[in-house]
Amino acid sequence: MNTLHVQQLLTNTSDVLRLAGIVAAIILLLYLLRPRQRRVEVPFGGLWQRVLAESESRVVGRNLRRFLSLLLMLLLAGLLNAALAEPLFGHRAAAQRVERARPHTVVIVDVSASMQTEDGLSGTRLADAQTALRHWLAMAPAQEDVLLLAASGHAEVLAGWGSDRTTLDDGITRLHATDGGLDLRRAIRTAQQALAHRSSPRIVLVSDAGPAELPLDATPAQIPIEHLRVGPARAWAPGQTMPPKTLTNLAVGELRVRPDPLDPSRGTLTVQLRNDSAQSVAAQLVLAGSDTAFDAATFAKTDALRRIVDIDLPPGMSTQTVPGVELTAARFAVQVRGKSGLHDVAPWDDWGFAVLAERRELGVLVVSGSADVDPAAGNLYLSAALFAHGKVKVQHVAAADYHPETFAAKDRARHGIDVVVLDQAGFALPEGTPGLILSLAGAPTETLRLAEGPELVVRDEEHPAMRGISFQDTNFDKVRLIPSRPGDTILAVAKPHGVVMVARQDAVRSIEWGLDLLETDLGARYALPLLVSNALLWLAGQEESLVPPLLVGRPWAVDAPVDATWRYVEPGQKPRPARTSGRQLLGQSERHGVHVWQSDGDRLVARATVLPPTENPTLLQPWGPNASTLPATLVVEEQPLSLPRWSLWLLAAMLVLAVEWLTYLRRRTV
Amino acid sequence: MSVDAPSSHEGIRDDLFDPAFLGRVEQLALLARRMASSGTRANRRSRIVGSGIEFADHRAYTPGDDLRNVDWKLFARTERLNLRLYEEEEDLSVYFLIDRSTSMTMAPDGEKTLLDRALQVSAALSYIALSNLDRVAVVPFADKIAAPMRPVRGRAQFFKILRVLSDVPPGGQTDIQAAFDGWLRTRPRPGLAVVISDFFDAKGLGDALRLLTYRGFEPMVLHLVDRTLLDADVQGDLAIVDCETGETREIVLTPQLLSRYRAAFESLGHEVQRAASEVGARCLQVDLSVPFDDVVMRVFRAGGFLG
Structure with a gap:
């Protein structure tokens, strides 16, 4: 049997282990079946004792030596086995193999959503990564132990430690891009754990992430990281022709649905869009709504609520608003697509999803302190605005009958009041219950400052209480100027006098308006119902009509009652028992879409996902000057195969031991 | 009297004391008488x-x-x-103290044992002593004396001696000193004590011989050895078992270890000889391969027996 044949005998780890097991089993069998000690009767044991006292150790020592002999045999067998298995561990010269420690490398392959981008030489960036990885493996030392890790929101081992190229190639073939984001910190942490206590550790990262996205602070100093970059910043290889099509990408950054305060059956869709090309692109927004669809495929099949809106997308980020959308469904999706054959290199980010929040009825207590209004009905303007909200249950009480301690938040189950509205009533809010204070009077210790005929201007348009509010052309007879305190959010001011409306968020939320609805024509305007509705929603903690989206691939915790049994429905997956923690439902997914937790009482908690901003592919300057190139010619180092000399010595040692063993058996049987 | 009286053969082991043996014993007796008259005979007179x-x-x-x-x-x-x-001139009492312990009964070659040889030599010497009008008693021992025999006198008692020798029960653990001590408590008449044994006794022989001497006995030591035990070609892992105590010891028998064992065996012979010389006793080491008549002749030549 020549050297080559010996090396071909063991081609993978399982063969080695199998051979090692057989050899060890044979040795153990021989050990167990070894001839029993022959009993020899002697006339005088004392004479032997005298002899042995000089030259022999105790029986325990002999037994130990015998056991050590077995261990030595096993060790020798193991070493011989390792010697035969050496081809698995490298192709370098035998002397080098003995002297050098085996290098260990964890290859992290980015399989996040951006790797689906079709701007690579081989198609997608992932295909480029696979090609580059195969070339890298071909050039790597043959004895190098490699662990292949697919990284997105989590890290998955596709090929465990080993140097078998076939196994690694299978692992590379099984790489597929997800819809999730990339959590590089987690991947590097996993690689670090895998490399712990291993010789010559190294991490190779195959990703389209730019240097700025690498978590350098999470990188251990003692483990070098090599970044094999694919994607737009990597230049095309020399001689490679430019891509035939104009590369561009349209993406939906985020989708928000906001019901109309005056008509909750309709709402406005706000779509954050991105155009990665250098010029404006004619595109379409395809809107769809459904109660059951959960990802692009299922929304694409939904005809209900389907609307197509033609838009002209400028380069960079832009926001499109689609008003008047019927909100008869709970889930919405929007797709942006280019017109006239535009090649979108990243179709995975063309979709955005949103879930309409479940609104519950608010309990509102209106305390009227004005002598000019009927305490039973209250201020009619205010009552009309509350009525317009639709999801409130109003109770009126006269100022004389109001006792704040009755409506403390801890007794909410009894009184059912979520928000207290103090209309010209100078009382304290109940403990823990948020409130809206409309007053021209102010606090008893406050120096009253009034502004006559002021011009009210919204100061904070982004505050939930002021969204969609305009005081333009509204007349005010007089307003009270509110002394603002640190931490107050100034909502509106009376030019040029001072603050008129503030929002406070201490232990409990409160909004104070320094005005009387009887002293202005605001009550007859569209702004008042909106203002009241916004204020109630913010005070009750329901200011977000859009359920906050979840980042794909990141762990989520969603508030929900956990007194029921919940199941988790992930796009494209069968429902499974949900994970819970305290009063939260947990989840994590690699799929872009709508995720649903369903209770045994058929209650649903739904959350739409949003792609993390770092996953946005950047196609600007694909042939940038600072890009590096892959080697044009890949040379696989060929080394002649040879059986290491030390394994021959081991083989010889084993033969000698076997001969000795046989002769020993023969001696014993005389 | 002739030793081959047919009426007296009952109860006598034929394998040891066959007619050929008895004829040879007769010849040895004649030879002994001749040697005694030639002046090699020592006078034994009582100092009493x-x-x-x-x-x-x-x-x-x-x-x-x-x-x-x-x-x-x-x-x-x-x-x-x-x-x-x-x-006062008195009869000499000759006691044959025969080791009957288990070690004396081992027969590696499957033929004669040391005990057999001891019994044959004792029989021959008994006949000679009886012919010399000495009193003779056979005292088999291991760690004690089983049934002490009263000394007998006259050639007519030879067959009684042979019966006693034939009935010696083999087996037991060697403890020479304890056996002699027990025997001496029966107050035997002092005389010549021929101790025949392999002397495989952990306590040694010295004290036992000193005890005999102290009680007025003249000891004579006949050390029987079987050297075939030293020639075993068995090697490797062995569990050696003491035939008397049953003690087991695991050894790896190598040629070196066997060589050391042989040296220890020879050293034991020297120790026996030294113990005998300390009390002025004659000591003969005789291998099992030596025929019994040669042994008897060597005893004669050593002197001290024919009194």
Whole structure:
């Protein structure tokens, strides 16, 4: 049997282990079946004792030596086995193999959503990564132990430690891009754990992430990281022709649905869009709504609520608003697509999803302190605005009958009041219950400052209480100027006098308006119902009509009652028992879409996902000057195969031991 | 008397004491008589003053002495009462102290054992002693004396001796000192004590011989050895078992270890010899391969037996 044949005998780890097991089993069998000690009767044991006292150790020592002999045999067998298995561990010269420690490398392959981008030489960036990885493996030392890790929101081992190229190639073939984001910190942490206590550790990262996205602070100093970059910043290889099509990408950054305060059956869709090309692109927004669809495929099949809106997308980020959308469904999706054959290199980010929040009825207590209004009905303007909200249950009480301690938040189950509205009533809010204070009077210790005929201007348009509010052309007879305190959010001011409306968020939320609805024509305007509705929603903690989206691939915790049994429905997956923690439902997914937790009482908690901003592919300057190139010619180092000399010595040692063993058996049987 | 009296063969082991053996014993007896008359015979007289005819000495009279022994002639001359002392000639008692322990019964070659050889030698020497009008007793021992035999006298008692020898029960653990001590408590008449054994006794032989000497015995040591035990070609892992104590010891027998064992065996022979010389006893080491008549002849040549 020549050297080559010996090396071909063991081609993978399982063969080695199998051979090692057989050899060890044979040795153990021989050990167990070894001839029993022959009993020899002697006339005088004392004479032997005298002899042995000089030259022999105790029986325990002999037994130990015998056991050590077995261990030595096993060790020798193991070493011989390792010697035969050496081809698995490298192709370098035998002397080098003995002297050098085996290098260990964890290859992290980015399989996040951006790797689906079709701007690579081989198609997608992932295909480029696979090609580059195969070339890298071909050039790597043959004895190098490699662990292949697919990284997105989590890290998955596709090929465990080993140097078998076939196994690694299978692992590379099984790489597929997800819809999730990339959590590089987690991947590097996993690689670090895998490399712990291993010789010559190294991490190779195959990703389209730019240097700025690498978590350098999470990188251990003692483990070098090599970044094999694919994607737009990597230049095309020399001689490679430019891509035939104009590369561009349209993406939906985020989708928000906001019901109309005056008509909750309709709402406005706000779509954050991105155009990665250098010029404006004619595109379409395809809107769809459904109660059951959960990802692009299922929304694409939904005809209900389907609307197509033609838009002209400028380069960079832009926001499109689609008003008047019927909100008869709970889930919405929007797709942006280019017109006239535009090649979108990243179709995975063309979709955005949103879930309409479940609104519950608010309990509102209106305390009227004005002598000019009927305490039973209250201020009619205010009552009309509350009525317009639709999801409130109003109770009126006269100022004389109001006792704040009755409506403390801890007794909410009894009184059912979520928000207290103090209309010209100078009382304290109940403990823990948020409130809206409309007053021209102010606090008893406050120096009253009034502004006559002021011009009210919204100061904070982004505050939930002021969204969609305009005081333009509204007349005010007089307003009270509110002394603002640190931490107050100034909502509106009376030019040029001072603050008129503030929002406070201490232990409990409160909004104070320094005005009387009887002293202005605001009550007859569209702004008042909106203002009241916004204020109630913010005070009750329901200011977000859009359920906050979840980042794909990141762990989520969603508030929900956990007194029921919940199941988790992930796009494209069968429902499974949900994970819970305290009063939260947990989840994590690699799929872009709508995720649903369903209770045994058929209650649903739904959350739409949003792609993390770092996953946005950047196609600007694909042939940038600072890009590096892959080697044009890949040379696989060929080394002649040879059986290491030390394994021959081991083989010889084993033969000698076997001969000795046989002769020993023969001696014993005389 | 001839030793082959057919009526007396009952109860005698034929394998040991066959007619050929008895004929050879007769020849040895004749040879012994010739050797005794040639002057090699040692006189054995009792130092006890008694009723002999040969004057030995005088000693002062003490009240209670027999007045018939007073030397009146001397009294007449010296006016002092002195007794005449005579040297009393008495029969020699020969005891054959035969080790019957288990170690004496081992037969590596499957033929004769050391005990067999000891019994044959004892029989031959007994016949010679009986022919010499000595008293003979056979005392088998291991760690004690089983049933002490009263000394017998006269050639006619030879078959009784043979029966006793044939009935020696083999087995037991060797403890020479304890056995001798127990035997001496029976107050045997002092005489020649021929100790025949392999002397595989952890306590050694010295104290036992000193005990005999102290009680007035003249010990004679016959060390029987079987060297075939030293020639075993068995090697490797062995569990050696003491045939008497059953103690087991695991060894790895190598040629070096066997060589050391042989040296220890020879050292044991030297120790026996040294113990014998310390009490002035004669010691012969005889291998099992030596025929019994040669052994007897060597005993004669060593002297001290034919009294």
